[in-house]
Every structure is written in structure tokens, then in C-alpha cells.
Amino acid sequence: QVQLVESGGGLVQPGGSLRLSCAASGFTFSSYAMSWYRQAPGKERELVAAIASVGGSTNYADSVKGRFTISRDNAKNTGYLQMNSLKPEDTAVYYCHAKRDWGQGTQVTVSS
DSSP states (O other): OOEEEEEOOEEEOTTOOEEEEEEEESSOGGGSOEEEEEEOTTSOOEEEEEEOSSSOOEEEOTTTTTTEEEEEEGGGTEEEEEEOSOOGGGOEEEEEEETTEEOOOEEEEEOO
């Protein structure tokens, strides 16, 4: 069955960095676009970044442009989200999404 497992979340100070990973299994990862979403308490889930299956085409939410970078390694069936210059408003549960499926999420907390 399809599995998406996120890792790499945690507590970081404002201005810090984190790298999230999404390990995919149960489907041909390289055939599907993947994306990262986030959901903060009391807010709706929102798209953060997306990347095409091949070719590297990406798009980002305006709020993270220039700070976050989405990437993927199809040979490792893994997607990544590099997050730099983190702000308190980036605090949320981050979810990986591909092939209509979701991971369980990983908590990112930005606080001093």
C-alpha cells in the first residue's frame, strides 16, 4: 500500500533551518508530482511547495518563496523540503502529499 513517511521536524529558533524528508513506498514515486502542505492550529491546510515528477519544475507559496526549497531524489523514493530563515509563522504540522495520499505529518515549531 502507499506510504508516505515524513521526518525532520522539530523545534528551531527564528532564523534557523530544518530539512524535512518524505520517504515514499508502495507506488512508483518517480511517476507522480509531490508536494508539501502545512496546517497551523486553527487554520486550514495550505500548499507550501510542489515539484513535478521529472524535470524539476517547482512552485511555492508566496509566503515561503526565497526561503524554502523543494526537491526530490527519485532513485531514493524521497522528497525533501529545505527550510531556511524560519519564522514563528512557519510553525505548523507539515505534510507530504503524492498520488492522492498523505503522510502522518511532522511538527515544525519556530520559537525562541
